[in-house]
Amino acid sequence: MEKAQETQIDADILQCRADILRAHQAVTATVKEEASDAATATTTHVKPTEKNPVKAGAADKGEELTKNAIKSGPEPQLKEVGAAPVELSGQQTQNQMEQEAKMSAQKAEAEAKVANEMAEQEAAARAEALEKVKAEQELKAAAQMAQAEAKAARIKAQAEAKAAAQKAEQEVKARMEAEEKLKAESEARAKAEAEAKALA
Secondary structure, three states, X not given: OHHHHHHHHHHHHHHHHHHHHXXXXXXXXXXXXXXXXXXXXXHHHHXXXXXXXXXXXXXXXXXXXXXXXXXXXXXXXXXXXXXXXXXXXXXXHHHHHHHHHHXXXXXXXXXXXXXXXXXXXXXXXHHHHHHHHHHHXXXXXXXXXXXXXXXXXXXXXXXXXXXXXXXXXXXXXXXXXXXXXXXXXXXXXXXHHHHHHXXX
């Protein structure tokens, strides 16, 4: 019974460690995924395609200004100034999105770190509690074993004492019987000597 409990406690401790490892791996995967999504979003907004109206619009406007410059002569220099704010606005948008992605990744990493620390603390507390229970069970088992050994030693000592007493009694009895036998033999010899002396 106690052996089964110790085995279960060891299994619970191993499960705690496995939970910590899985939580850490999940957190790391989440951070990487969020960072990858943020980077993909930034790249998508910067890429001058049909899905990026800012860049595409700027390119179309620049092309239109070029055509106007050919037709109008010196005036294009005044109209071309309008392309710069659009390009600057696109760059600002890109920088802002990169900053937001960076902040989002940092926030996710910080939250993941806190969650990982909490998971480790909970697992450590659980493992400590299990270790305490295991130590208490081991102490209880040791006390029970000591009591059993003391009881066995007491029974053994009592048996040895009883055997020694019986042996001593037997020795005393044998000695008394020997003394009585010697006394009887001595009395018989004395009686025989007296009878022989009387007949003589």
